[in-house]
Amino acid sequence: MDQFHARYPFLRSAREAVSAADVNLAAVVGREQAVVDRAMERIETALEDGAVGSPRRQVRVEVLSYPVARVLVSLVDEYVLTRKYTRAEAVTARERLDADRQGNELKSSRRRHLTLADLLTEFDLSDAVGETPDGYQVGAGTYLRLAADQRGEDWRLVNRELADGEVPVTREELFSLVREAIRRRVADGLPLAVPDVVATELDDEQARIRELLADLELTSDIDTVVPEMFPPCMTHLLDQIQKGKHLEHHSRFAIASFLTSIGLSTDEIVELFKVNPGFGEDVTRYQVDHIRGATSSTEYSPPSCATMQSYGDCVNMDDRCETISHPLSYYGDALDDADEGELVDWRERQTADSD
Secondary structure (H helix, E strand, O other): OOHHHHHOOOOHHHHHHHHHOOOOHHHHHHHOHHHHHHHHHHHHHHHHHOOOOOOOOOHHHHHHHHHHHHHHHHHHOOHHHHHHHHHHHHHHHHHHHHHHHHHHHHOOOOOOOOOHHHHHHHOOOOOOEEEEOOEEEEEHHHHHHHHOOOOOHHHOHHHOOOEOOEEEEOHHHHHHHHHHHHHHHHHOOOOOOOOHHHHHHOHHHHHHHHHHHHHOOOOOOOOOOOHHHOOHHHHHHHHHHHOOOOOOHHHHHHHHHHHHHOOOOHHHHHHHHOOOOOOOHHHHHHHHHHHOOOOOOOOOOOOOHHHHHHOOOOOOOOOHHHHOOOHHHHHHHHHHHOOHHHOOOHHHHHHHHHO
């Protein structure tokens, strides 16, 4: 283990270094409080600031805090926590990559740097990415996989140039795609199977993380709309709307807040609601804008599974429902488990059908 691994603990070489050191995880969480404290800081800062905080000077503490943080995330096993933590690790890695690039340009540091070529090799992207006079080009399949969670209409394939199966991107856009590859590497395997002896040692930390989550508004970073992956409750409510059935206020709130949370615009939601009895565009638009926080100080999240059950909106439960506590957790897990070919955004299909 060295400083390079401390800066980039998601690398294969870092994992191999930890393995070569024959680290006993139970002993670490039981005897090395500095490692556990730094792991907690990674998670707390991820939830509060979207990054993982400043690294410790002690290489062992910094390197081992990464697998311990992943263990804690696995033990709590909440979709929002996993999403925010993995994204924060990727954001921090991107910041360090930018610092490395500046260091290379200024020749001011003898520290080992992680280059773009290193990253492309690390994530098996070398064959999918090529340099051009104006920037880079990425194979369409790779682009779709890594751009799926990028925010903004510019990232949608229908709004990009496409020639011979390649999508042109700028250098900054390429680094954004690599950041998503890093996030996926961090998320790979989560939740981990954690031995009871390790879980017991981390009881206090688990409780603290759950307290932090309870204090947060349950928001989502999802911006992908794949109706086939919706939880059964939301599939049912959307089906009721499209059949022109009357929905109670709590049901309308549940489906509207779910759709805003996964990235649908107010216009798109209003369009879906038009077939509903008693539809009034002005009222519906106001309600949706209020839910998404555009006309209020609060961005509302969908009800939890317990609330959906209490209102009678929890229907057609499947095996995945038994393992989650929130519709967004269901949807996030379904997206993560899906094959790439299944993740075609509903909005892209609509655009294609209209052409």
